[in-house]
Amino acid sequence: MREHVTPERRRGTVRDLRRDNRSVLLWSLYFDQPCTRQELSRATGLSPASVSNVVRELIEEGVVAEAGAVDSDGGRPRVLLRMNSDYGYVIGVDVGETRVRVELFDLAMNERARADFPLDPREHGVTTIVERILEGLSAVLSDADVDASSVLGVGIGVPGVVEQGDEVLVHGQTYGWEGVPLERLLRAGTDLPLHIDNGANTMGRAEMWFGAGQGAQHAVVCLIGSGVGASIIAHGRTHRGSTSSAGEWGHTTIVVGGRGCRCGSAGCLEAYVGAEAVLDRYGRIPGQDEESALAALLDAATRGQEEAAHVLDETALYLGVGLADLINLFNPERIILGGWAGLLLGERLLPAIRDAARRNSLKHAFSETSIELGRLGPEAVALGAATLPIELFLNGAPLSVTDRHRSAG
């Protein structure tokens, strides 16, 4: 009925209380920089005295720094506080279908270095990927002149289902991966704390933290690329389900007995609105580059070509139906359309999609949902992955590696 009480991370002692308060303070400051102690007090509900105490601690640790003061009109000026963005760094990795990208950010999520490795489409072997990632890690560290000991963690977004557990396993349909122990394999080449998650989820995180999802508590971020996925956010947190494979929106059935899908089933949403499926329904020659083919399709429709327009109209309908299902089931306050194909299609079809969603969902829920395009582009997978260690840090996780950093530095 209740989440099991984890013995390692109890909340029940006075010390846990402090950790929680510290965490609340950090979250508040992180998303509202710079701000004053007073504002923090109001925002968190903690007394000014406690804010003072905790902030002093944070400043001593170097996590927070003072940053000037606001002008006063007759009293002691309020001191502005900000995160010390050089306190630590995080790395985000985007393991995509066509490349591996590694980016290093500071605490404020400014990009400090990047490494890109194009992938041969036929070369999705685990060993290759692992090599590229490790190569990327050391590349960004040396490029940004950052010591590994000051890296809070590495977030990795991969395509496919990520089974969290004692041993993190990746089931990548697209890659032909089945139960790949990615963490263990990487562990051989690095000591950095690793956080592996589905790419749709990491991208969703990016939109929630810095993009179209800001401020929303309940949202769904839909990823439409060659295939279709989604990240479900409930109460501000990614819903992973019992074995962290939630969000497989693309294989939701919208037409019983419909078009065959690469998952083996039929009538899946992905068999209608994924880029591959859209192009397929249009009758293009397979093998061509999908991105330019879809652009060409959109172009043809704009020029009045009837069949193209028809395919797009249908796509808007199917997509709208898919969104309507999400609205009915989750009642999110926001739905965000992302992924390269989603953005391309959405730009043109958003009104039609909205209308289809309206027609296929219940009035009350629909009226409380806004459907918007993502604001960060497909690049956001790595950014979102990098927020994984940031989240742990803000929650006051015991800093394993950073510990060393502190005592060593």
Next chain:
Amino acid sequence: MREHVTPERRRGTVRDLRRDNRSVLLWSLYFDQPCTRQELSRATGLSPASVSNVVRELIEEGVVAEAGAVDSDGGRPRVLLRMNSDYGYVIGVDVGETRVRVELFDLAMNERARADFPLDPREHGVTTIVERILEGLSAVLSDADVDASSVLGVGIGVPGVVEQGDEVLVHGQTYGWEGVPLERLLRAGTDLPLHIDNGANTMGRAEMWFGAGQGAQHAVVCLIGSGVGASIIAHGRTHRGSTSSAGEWGHTTIVVGGRGCRCGSAGCLEAYVGAEAVLDRYGRIPGQDEESALAALLDAATRGQEEAAHVLDETALYLGVGLADLINLFNPERIILGGWAGLLLGERLLPAIRDAARRNSLKHAFSETSIELGRLGPEAVALGAATLPIELFLNGAPLSVTDRHRSAG
């Protein structure tokens, strides 16, 4: 990003810590009665000393009582603890399509009194319902000889969407209710704390607390009656979404351009697997009693009547598809089939339903989900509603009415 810090109910002071620990202890004891202080200490992670202290407090308040001891083998015997089931009472109300039922329970959820009011199918006026509920409240109180001041609260399960907010509004499609301020209307006739929720949700709660959902963290309880609904449980808590209309599984589209649905859309799940729809597809004469008609259909299929068997086969397929969607999206560890029609159909079709769900969902997620029948029957709506005030109580809610009870009693 984070749930907003509610100023009224802060968690940040040492006192809140005690309230939380007390709550953790109560939950543990409630679902594992009777048990000893030691067991509580192990289960909650609190030190034996703290358990002792809090338990002493609870015993002084009369919430908890000692109940004998376990035999020892050479030491002081452990004292057994249990909730004092007469400390307070709760009332559950089931506002159904054919009747209003009011039940009074003690803290341990033993039924102490019940009142039933059949409803004329044409008489779903708000005034009538309100009258019946109020009548039921005083009836069960006097029948069980319980004073209103010792009632912790009243949970009410209604058909239709319940919009929680400053003013609770009920949108009942079936009743033709639109934005009915049920709480305010009842408030005129009673001072008891009221908790209004969708009947599917309250029934889901009952299964989670006492039925087939016990122990699950992520589950979906599917309600199939004349129509179709669901209650989504994530992390052990009902997912309500941003305006508490989540769980409208019945109006999820499974066939784009399919059968018309009473919601105005087409191809909804409800248009295929709700009792009304199943009977419709079978071609029965409308107006007949649904429960017996469905029983007759099942009977006919058993006797080998081909058309009946065909309709049922199709139903299993559609239902399986609907379940597969839930599995793909939520990755629950358990799916529970309830509602009078769900139980009737499930009894016969469960293997076929499971198979259809398997064929239409992703392997990994399906393999981790069990699909079971509800264990409590359709009677559970009131029981689940009554758990609403229980939950608040276990969470250590400030007892508004009970306050009076304490100081007066």
Next chain:
DNA sequence: AGGGCTTAATTAATGACGTGATTTAACCTC
């Protein structure tokens, strides 16, 4: 029967924490 043993529960001592009240700091205006 009663001493010794074993285990449960309570109590005492300690340290950590948040809060409100008080004091100090920092700046403005006249």
Next chain:
DNA sequence: GAGGTTAAATCACGTCATTAATTAAGCCCT
């Protein structure tokens, strides 16, 4: 530069959970 004003730090206090020590309440064996 004095008086006023607001921010931040400090202090005194009460609360809490924890560990360690103590007391309670049974066994078992002679």
